Amino acid sequence: MTDRIREQMSALLDGELPGDEMGLLVRRLERDEQLRRAFGNYVLAGEALRSPSGPLASARFAAKVSAAIDAGTVEVAPVRPGRPAPVRWARPAIATAVAASAAVVAVLLVKPAMQETAVVAGGAVQQAQRALASLPIIAESSPTPAHSQRLAGYLMAHSQFAGAIGRRNVWSSVLASDPGITRASYEFAETP
Amino acid sequence: MKPMANFPPSDGSMQTQEPRDAEPRPASGVEQSDLELVRRAQRGERGAFDLLVLRYQHKVVKLVARLLRDPTEAEDVAQEAFVKAYRALASFRGDSAFYTWLYRIAVNTARNAMASRQRRPLDYEADLSETEQSAVASRMSHSDTPEATALSDEIHATVNRAVAELPEDLRTAIILREIEGLSYEEIAAAMDCPVGTVRSRIFRAREAIDRNLKPLLD
Numbered sequence: 001m002t003d004r005i006r007e008q009m010s011a012l013l014d015g016e017l018p019g020d021e022m023g024l025l026v027r028r029l030e031r032d033e034q035l036r037r038a039f040g041n042y043v044l045a046g047e048a049l050r051s052p053s054g055p056l057a058s059a060r061f062a063a064k065v066s067a068a069i070d071a072g073t074v075e076v077a078p079v080r081p082g083r084p085a086p087v088r089w090a091r092p093a094i095a096t097a098v099a100a101s102a103a104v105v106a107v108l109l110v111k112p113a114m115q116e117t118a119v120v121a122g123g124a125v126q127q128a129q130r131a132l133a134s135l136p137i138i139a140e141s142s143p144t145p146a147h148s149q150r151l152a153g154y155l156m157a158h159s160q161f162a163g164a165i166g167r168r169n170v171w172s173s174v175l176a177s178d179p180g181i182t183r184a185s186y187e188f189a190e191t192p
Numbered sequence: 193m194k195p196m197a198n199f200p201p202s203d204g205s206m207q208t209q210e211p212r213d214a215e216p217r218p219a220s221g222v223e224q225s226d227l228e229l230v231r232r233a234q235r236g237e238r239g240a241f242d243l244l245v246l247r248y249q250h251k252v253v254k255l256v257a258r259l260l261r262d263p264t265e266a267e268d269v270a271q272e273a274f275v276k277a278y279r280a281l282a283s284f285r286g287d288s289a290f291y292t293w294l295y296r297i298a299v300n301t302a303r304n305a306m307a308s309r310q311r312r313p314l315d316y317e318a319d320l321s322e323t324e325q326s327a328v329a330s331r332m333s334h335s336d337t338p339e340a341t342a343l344s345d346e347i348h349a350t351v352n353r354a355v356a357e358l359p360e361d362l363r364t365a366i367i368l369r370e371i372e373g374l375s376y377e378e379i380a381a382a383m384d385c386p387v388g389t390v391r392s393r394i395f396r397a398r399e400a401i402d403r404n405l406k407p408l409l410d
């Protein structure tokens with residue numbers, strides 16, 4: 001390691017090295033552990049001069065940062081062929097599939113009358129959704145009382161054809177989301 | 193040389209947004225040099241980023257230690273800050289000085305560490321495995337243990353003694369540079385000598401200090 005290179009390194013530390021000399025020096029520093037250590041010592045001396053006390057990074061700090069960066073790079077590297085990639089979503093997907101299967105079995109075990117009710121309820125939900133979709137989009141998020149009342153009347157009419165379960169589902173999924181509709185529907189129900 | 197991967201960081205919690213300097217001002221030589229090193233690192237030159245780590249390691253460790261008020265964690269948190277900075281380096285455009293941006297990452301990382309510490313149960317060490325306990329012990333050993341503090345004190349004393357023993361022209365040059373932060377041109381004007389002489393004097397002063405430090409660090 002020549003004095004010329006070390007002098008360049010000192011100038012680099014001070015931001016005084018001409019740009020055209022920097023490339024070669026950076027590459028040298030990348031290869032030369034001894035040179036990097038000297039650069040670290042120059043930095044350390046300056047730090048010790050500026051502050052009379054206080055913690056300093058340990059001698060291995062920069063090497064540890066470098067190793068941590070390398071470890072991170074390995075983590076994001078593509079998986080080699082032949083080794084199955086770790087499937088992070090597999091466990092929750094299996095759990096969801098098991099839960100869905102259990103739900104299907106439960107549905108199949110209920111009475112046929114309940115199935116009919118569910119069909120009617122499903123139809124009511126779809127119609128309610130269509131009704132919501134047909135409403136004009138208003139800049140403000142709250143619908144006008146007239147819109148709310150119209151929708152509530154629509155839902156009430158359909159609820160007469162739905163069973164208890166269906167009616168509860170329709171009300172809970174649609175009305176609970178809009179206090180304006182809830183208020184209008186109560187007014188509608190109380191009207192003789 | 194490896195191209196930089198994992199840009200931008202997927203961790204949304206990380207605030208690496210680059211602050212803009214309030215008023216445009218001429219960048220110092222160190223800032224320009226940092227920017228050049230950043231550009232090189234962005235092109236995949238890991239050596240350039242390693243130099244930035246070497247340049248700012250003590251400042252970041254010191255900053256984090258002050259923020260955490262627990263120097264035992266400072267190196268780990270500072271290390272995390274540098275790794276985050278590396279991963280976010282592609283987003284650094286140079287609107288601010290590199291160290292401003294780096295300090296911001298360090299402050300956010302320290303803040304996250306403090307929040308995490310508050311969430312941690314007080315008796316968490318009781319649940320640690322033997323390996324984890326060993327890792328904790330190892331972490332303690334290189335940070336602010338009495339040995340590390342003694343070494344730090346000795347480094348400070350050695351450097352100051354070495355500077356005091358320097359010939360007057362070298363001592364003046366290194367003090368104007370390191371303590372007063374003057375550029376080579378400003379030092380040349382103050383010392384009434386060419387810029388090349390300033391560069392040489394500062395280098396010789398550093399070499400003299402390094403010779404004193406080596407026995408301590410090897």
